[in-house]
Amino acid sequence: MYTSLPKDEVYWYTKKKPIIHRVKQDLKVDVAIVGGGMTGLSAAQSFLKKGLKIALLEKDFCGAGATGKSSGFITPDSEFGLSEFIKKFGKARAKKIWDFGNFGVEFIRKNIKKNNIECDYLIQDAFFVANNKKSIISVEEEYKARKDLGYKTKIYYKNSLNNVLSTNNYDAGVRYYNTFAINGYLYCQGMKDILISLGLRIFEKTSIKEMSNNFLYTENSYKIKFDNAIVCTDRFIPQLKENDKDVYQVQTYLMVSETLSKKQMKDIFPEKQMMVWDSDLNYKYFRPIGDNRLLIGGGDIISLYYRNEIHNNTKIYTKLSGYFKKKFPNIKIKWEYMWPGMLGVSKDFLPIVAQDSKINNAYYAGAAAGLPWCAAIGSYLCDKITKGRHDYDKYLSPNRKFPPIDLLQPILRKKVTFALSHGYVKFVG
Numbered sequence: 358m359y360t361s362l363p364k365d366e367v368y369w370y371t372k373k374k375p376i377i378h379r380v381k382q383d384l385k386v387d388v389a390i391v392g393g394g395m396t397g398l399s400a401a402q403s404f405l406k407k408g409l410k411i412a413l414l415e416k417d418f419c420g421a422g423a424t425g426k427s428s429g430f431i432t433p434d435s436e437f438g439l440s441e442f443i444k445k446f447g448k449a450r451a452k453k454i455w456d457f458g459n460f461g462v463e464f465i466r467k468n469i470k471k472n473n474i475e476c477d478y479l480i481q482d483a484f485f486v487a488n489n490k491k492s493i494i495s496v497e498e499e500y501k502a503r504k505d506l507g508y509k510t511k512i513y514y515k516n517s518l519n520n521v522l523s524t525n526n527y528d529a530g531v532r533y534y535n536t537f538a539i540n541g542y543l544y545c546q547g548m549k550d551i552l553i554s555l556g557l558r559i560f561e562k563t564s565i566k567e568m569s570n571n572f573l574y575t576e577n578s579y580k581i582k583f584d585n586a587i588v589c590t591d592r593f594i595p596q597l598k599e600n601d602k603d604v605y606q607v608q609t610y611l612m613v614s615e616t617l618s619k620k621q622m623k624d625i626f627p628e629k630q631m632m633v634w635d636s637d638l639n640y641k642y643f644r645p646i647g648d649n650r651l652l653i654g655g656g657d658i659i660s661l662y663y664r665n666e667i668h669n670n671t672k673i674y675t676k677l678s679g680y681f682k683k684k685f686p687n688i689k690i691k692w693e694y695m696w697p698g699m700l701g702v703s704k705d706f707l708p709i710v711a712q713d714s715k716i717n718n719a720y721y722a723g724a725a726a727g728l729p730w731c732a733a734i735g736s737y738l739c740d741k742i743t744k745g746r747h748d749y750d751k752y753l754s755p756n757r758k759f760p761p762i763d764l765l766q767p768i769l770r771k772k773v774t775f776a777l778s779h780g781y782v783k784f785v786g
Contacts, residue, residue, distance in 0.1 A: 540647070
């Protein structure tokens with residue numbers, strides 16, 4: 358067993374050094390976008406198609422945040438499967454929400470194919486597995502939900518599951534299709550180059566310290582005058598939205614293996630490489646990535662709601678490496694990279710898209726659990742501003758009905774309220 362910790366480094370960042378573009382003067386634009394991740398870049402692309410003058414400002418570099426540290430699973434799932442949406446909303450509305458996630462999947466795929474973006478694009482089916490016999494019912498419900506609503510799917514039980522995963526340590530699995538995986542950081546870097554060529558002005562290493570009715574003020578004393586501004590900074594939204602109570606953050610970890618042999622990879626995925634996640638509350642997930650490496654991710658309840666990233670977390674390393682060893686005892690792997698990442702979340706795991714209550718021409722988009730949802734809300738916000746679109750507002754508005762614990766936030770404070778709300782959503786519905 359390997360006892361030394363992996364490198365404390367985001368593997369995705371090793372693939373390309375970003376070229377930084379800094380703001381050097383005051384600006385005047387139609388739309389100012391704050392945040393250079395999946396949401397901000399998708400919004401910028403959508404606004405550019407309207408012929409508007411756009412500037413995007415990013416405090417670090419495009420893809421530096423949650424997008425660029427993510428696992429790169431491109432599926433319509435957020436923290437919920439389709440069956441959970443049906444329980445919460447009913448079939449018709451669940452399909453509407455699911456198709457919103459699917460829109461994000463195809464939005465990203467179209468960009469990759471049309472622009473030949475090199476971002477470790479891998480076509481991989483999605484596979485949700487039962488980690489114990491008790492969770493078989495969750496797999497069966499997910500299979501039934503997908504089949505009832507007309508999505509291609511297939512269910513596996515223990516006697517057939519090892520045809521697609523070489524392990525006897527899962528009890529069932531549901532598979533679905535038309536999904537893929539990417540390196541989110543390289544996708545952002547690729548989109549940055551493309552959008553700059555189309556006229557987008559992108560300024561990195563540019564922090565925003567203040568926002569008023571018509572101006573953004575940078576830390577280095579420049580000001581950007583705008584007709585509309587949108588903030589797509591996910592967990593950092595509260596820094597620009599005074600007294601924000603709707604967005605917090607959760608922390609998860611990813612590890613990447615050394616390069617595996619073709620035989621080792623085949624010994625894990627005998628039929629076809631797939632993206633896999635399990636039925637645990639704090640679920641684990643894994644998939645092949647480029648260079649014939651394996652990625653695995655997860656966390657624990659202690660680090661999940663911590664305010665700051667915890668690096669070199671021995672407990673998480675032991676947990677994740679031990680998990681894989683238990684599931685695939687015959688596969689010997691050395692884990693070479695490990696990093697934490699934080700993403701913004703709402704109390705019910707659905708995204709937040711909102712107009713600011715005090716600054717009428719400022720909007721916020723964030724708390725999207727999954728890159729397709731980020732792409733979808735970026736595009737949606739453009740339509741909301743330019744066309745008055747509102748058909749998903751009932752699901753995305755911060756004024757929607759949250760778990761009843763939300764009312765206790767002034768007493769419990771933010772961290773505890775979010776943790777209890779998430780437990781309520783998962784166990785009560």
